[in-house]
Structure formats: C-alpha cells, structure tokens
Amino acid sequence: MSVYYDLYTSGNPQKKEEQQALYARVIPSGTINADKFVELVSKSNGFSPATIEGCLQAVSDELQHWLAQGWTVEVGEIGHFSLSLTCDRPVMEKKEIRSPSIHLNKVNLRINKKFRESLEPLQLERIESPYRTNNDSNEERCRTLLIQHLDKHGCITRTDFMRLAEISRNKAIELLNKFLKEEIIRKYGGGKTVVYLKE
Template structure:
C-alpha cells in the first residue's frame, strides 16, 4: 500500500509576490487510536491485548519516572526521549530568572536511525488531496469531512480535523465545540490527549 502525498506551496508573507517552492505533505490515511493499535499488535504478534496494554503502561510509567529526573531515555529501536524547557519571559541575564519561572516546554523524540531506515524505501504515490481547500471551506463541507473520517477511522483529533478540512486550529476548535453542543460527536480524554468520536 502506498503513502499518498500532495504538493503545497509554503506561505511566506515576507515574499508573497515571489513564487514559493512546493513542499510534499503526506495525505493522512487516518488516525489509529490506542485501542485499535493495541488490537492490531495483538493480532500480528499473538500477545493478548491485556498484556500489550499492560506493557505499554509500564513503559510509559517508567519513561515518565526517568524523564522527571532529567535523563534522556532510549526506548527500544523507537528512539530517544528528552525534555525541553521554556522561560516565562525573555531573559538576558541569569540573575533575572528563578526556577519557578521555568517550565516544561515539550517532550522531544529523536527517532533512532535504524527505525527511520526501516521505513525506506517509502512507497510513495502522488494524488490530489481530497481535503485540499483553495479558500475557507463552508461548514457543511467541514462537517461532511469530519463525519466521513469518523465513519472510517472511529475517532479524530483537533489537529487531524484542522489538516483534513484545511482550516485553522481556531476554526476547527469552534466547529468541534459546535458539533459537541449539537450532540453529533462526543469527547474522550483531556488536555492534549482529547479525541472526538461519533455519538
């Protein structure tokens, strides 16, 4: 099975009068949620779903434990996890800031070279993205894209909806909240792990 991609011009407001180079972008086949992924791993390896879920939870717990102590953690052939920090405001001198003003920025994953090489050669095929939009798609089209994806994949994240519908994150959030109020979708999880499912 091929990985489908389309070509997009990158927006550069500094050079809006100049032709911009095209960039390849994967057209997502969908999103595999954790439950479906565990089910697929179980079918391909023979381990019970409960065993896989337990192992994943144990790895997650141990990873969090060591990251909180400042370690860089290698997880199998996947790669290395590490933390990055951010300051509350721009700092010019060390004495200008104290520890309470420094927070976690994000968790980084540096993919292992062997893992990356295992994906090559990538079977690529170009196609026109069905989600490409030349303007701001109307709400009926966004709703149709969302429901089609939920019928096929079962769940969706805000980021996926943004990409598939070709709209801004702000617009996607407004629409998802509208659909929640209308009762056509429901929300599962919290924070950055929220996914939306068909009610």
C-alpha cells in the same frame, strides 16, 4: 501500499509577492487509535491484548519516571526521548529569570537511525489533497470527514479534527462551534479533556 503526498508552499505571509518553494506533506490515511494498535500488534505477534496493554503502560510509566529526573531515555529501536524547556519571556541575562519561570516545553523523540532506515524506501504517490481548498466546499468536506470519523470511532478531539481535515486550530474551533450550534455534534468533558460526539 503507497504513501500519498501533496506539494504546498510555505505560506509565509511576509513573502506574498515572491514565488515560494514547494515542500511535500503526507496526506494521512487516517489515525490508528490505541485500542486498534494493540489489536493489530496482538494479531501479528500472538501476545494477548492484555499483555500488550500492560507492557505499554509499564514502558510509559518508566519513561515518565526517568524523564522527570532529567534523563534521556532510549526505548528499544524506536529512539531517544528527552525533555525541552521554555522560558515565560525572552531572557538576555541569567539573573533575569528564576526556576519558577521555566516550564516544560515538550517531550522530544529522536528516531533511531535503524528505525528510520527500516521505513525506506517509501512507495510515494502524489495526489491532489482532498482537504485543501479555499472555497466554501471546504466546510462541507470538513463536515463529511468529521461525521465519517464519528461514525467509525465514536468521538474526536479538536486536535484530531485539525489533523483529519488539515485545518488550523482557529478554523477547527470555528467549525466545531458551528457544528455544535447546528446540533450535528455535542461536546463532552471540559478543559483539555473535551471530546466531540455525534448528536
């Protein structure tokens, strides 16, 4: 099966007058959620779903434990996990900032060479992205993708909607609020745990 991609410009607003180089981006085939992934692993290896879920949870717990102590952790042939930090503001001198002003930025994953090489060569096929358009039909396309996803998976987060429709955070918020008002969807949960369900 091919990996589909399209070509995009960098979209730098400061260089609108200049011709910009194109870069390739994968057009996602979809998202395999955690439950489906466990099911697929179980079918391909013969381990029970409960065993796989238990192992995954144990790996996750142990990974968090050692990362929280500042270690870099190698997980099988996948790669190395490590932490990166961020400061609340730009700092020129060490004495200008204290530990409470430094926070976790993200968890990095550096893929092992063997794992990466196992993906090569990719079967690539270029297509026009069905998600990229600047006209009004973009909203209809996003609505269709959203409903199809909800019919299949039951719920969606804002982040997953952004990835699914290949839209920005602000556009995703705008459309989700619009679909809420139109009573196409409803919101469940609060804060970072909000998901959207079909109305």
